[in-house]
Amino acid sequence: MAPTPKIPTPKMPEPPATGRPNNGGQAQLPRTHNLPPAGYHNEYADEAARAAQRYYEQVNQIADLTRQLDEWRGRALAAEQDIARLENRLHDEQQHHGLTREELVKERDEYKNRLLALVAQFHVAGDVILKAIDTATKIVPTPKVDMRALANEIDKDFAEVDEPLPSIVARGPATE
Numbered sequence: 001m002a003p004t005p006k007i008p009t010p011k012m013p014e015p016p017a018t019g020r021p022n023n024g025g026q027a028q029l030p031r032t033h034n035l036p037p038a039g040y041h042n043e044y045a046d047e048a049a050r051a052a053q054r055y056y057e058q059v060n061q062i063a064d065l066t067r068q069l070d071e072w073r074g075r076a077l078a079a080e081q082d083i084a085r086l087e088n089r090l091h092d093e094q095q096h097h098g099l100t101r102e103e104l105v106k107e108r109d110e111y112k113n114r115l116l117a118l119v120a121q122f123h124v125a126g127d128v129i130l131k132a133i134d135t136a137t138k139i140v141p142t143p144k145v146d147m148r149a150l151a152n153e154i155d156k157d158f159a160e161v162d163e164p165l166p167s168i169v170a171r172g173p174a175t176e
Contacts, residue, residue: 094100
């Protein structure tokens, strides 16, 4: 077996001269003297995380409310335009028909007054007729009627009718 050739590794470029000591071509890390030691748990970290979470929730809620505000503002503007359009249409129709609201109210009131006068006249006429009937019954005595004899006559008329029943009635209900 032949020995494997050795692959040359590229050399790292030299860091620029910064006044710091050269550490043999390794990457320069930032200073860490202000960071807490590893494994250190800050007692305010949980509270800070909750505050940050509340902040982002409030930002999202503000964005949602802003979107809803824009939507409702658009609806309000559309409603205002619709109202203006309907008012213009009403004005045009009133001009076309030549009637205003006041004229319509006046005409309605005239019809109500005519109706009330007519009803009052019917009440007076009905009272006159009832008084005339009452007066007529006092002048001419009503004849006495024998109700039993009248009932017997009516029963005779119905007893004399002896017509055959129609075939549909005589057969009865259809059975299948």
